[in-house]
Amino acid sequence: MKFAGTEQYVATADLTVAVNASVTLERPLLVKGEPGTGKTELARQVALSLGLPIVEWHVKSTTKAAQGLYEYDAVSRLRDSQLGDERVHDVSNYIRKGKLWQAFEAETKVVLLIDEIDKADIEFPNDLLQELDRMEFHVYETGDTIRAKHRPVIVITSNNEKELPDAFLRRCFFHYIRFPEAETLKQIVEVHYPGIKEHLLATALTQFYEIRETPGLKKKPSTSEVLDWLKLILAEDLSPEELKRDPASLLPKLHGALLKNEQDVQLFERLAFMARGRS
The missing domain is CATH 3.40.50.300 (P-loop containing nucleotide triphosphate hydrolases)
Structure with a gap:
């Protein structure tokens, strides 16, 4: 076996x-x-x-x-x-x-x-x-x-x-x-959502890894959560351009699928506030 x-x-x-x-x-x-x-x-x-x-x-x-x-x-x-x-x-x-x-x-x-x-x-x-x-x-x-x-x-x-x-x-x-690298995660996504547009997937995964690697994050989003997020993105028929994060808060679209506590939501809001202060 x-x-x-x-x-x-x-x-x-x-x-x-x-x-x-x-x-x-x-x-x-x-x-x-x-x-x-x-x-x-x-x-x-x-x-x-x-x-x-x-x-x-x-x-x-x-x-x-x-x-x-x-x-x-x-x-x-x-x-x-x-x-x-x-x-x-x-x-x-x-x-x-x-x-x-x-x-x-x-x-x-x-x-x-x-x-x-x-x-x-x-x-x-x-x-x-x-x-x-x-x-x-x-x-x-x-x-x-x-x-x-x-x-x-x-x-x-x-x-x-x-x-x-x-x-x-x-x-x-x-x-x-270990948490999957980008290429492995791409394969996992394609198993669950075959035929997903390559540009949309690349944009979403780039944003996802940026969120995961944000310093100070209390709970990093997991594989199951990125799959839920992509399911919502496909259901809403969002384009890669529409996935851009809100500059006022730096929160991703449909962020409730990825961020599961108020501390992490507030973290992105603080980072956006600090970015505006520097500009």
């Missing part, structure tokens, strides 16, 4: 190498990068490219590692016992399978996405070490051991909100998705 990108996903050479190295080593691929650079979508496109089903586990701040294995619903069992329900005699009726269990019991190899692992508690990655290493776990309530029928291709994403434990990092193949 070799990943080489898809028609819907432009994969750089180093990203392709990272995915295939992870598959060969049978180690989780830990993908970091700015939000909006396509980390989650990568797992879906790996599944599509390799012809595998995907199991997605989206981690939240309240997510516990054990939930990826299973959850025992003791409250429902107690309620059913009070009602005289016969189901209470079989504890397996109250075991809810987690995403790892689903991936382990799949009849074919799957891609398992553990998305935004850095959102959870710092102990979350360590609590999964043994299960991801041995590809098995024990269900204490039933006494069963669940073993993976096929070792899944594991993609783990992180937005770098917190450091991950060294013991966890040792077990992963790591790749950082």
Whole structure:
């Protein structure tokens, strides 16, 4: 199995190498990068490219590692016992399978996405070490051991909100998705908006990179945000000339797609004010 990108996903050479190295080593691929650079979508496109089903586990701040294995619903069992329900005699009726269990019991190899692992508690990655290493776990309530029928291709994403434990990092193949250079970003745009006029795209991307590189910007716009911006530009049928920034504020047209907080909007307004003062 070799990943080489898809028609819907432009994969750089180093990203392709990272995915295939992870598959060969049978180690989780830990993908970091700015939000909006396509980390989650990568797992879906790996599944599509390799012809595998995907199991997605989206981690939240309240997510516990054990939930990826299973959850025992003791409250429902107690309620059913009070009602005289016969189901209470079989504890397996109250075991809810987690995403790892689903991936382990799949009849074919799957891609398992553990998305935004850095959102959870710092102990979350360590609590999964043994299960991801041995590809098995024990269900204490039933006494069963669940073993993976096929070792899944594991993609783990992180937005770098917190450091991950060294013991966890040792077990992963790591790749950082850098923000795409202009030529790669142009290819990405053409996948989403085939036939976009070259002059319009060149003008928009030049302006986009100028905005991204503005000193003092709190949140740099991402790949997903430039795609949203271009979608609006095409919907409004704006010409390259109409994309010129307002000299009174230096804000781009439809700036709400690119700038997501008032500090960054005010930054451009201040820069415009200072430019007028110098002229």
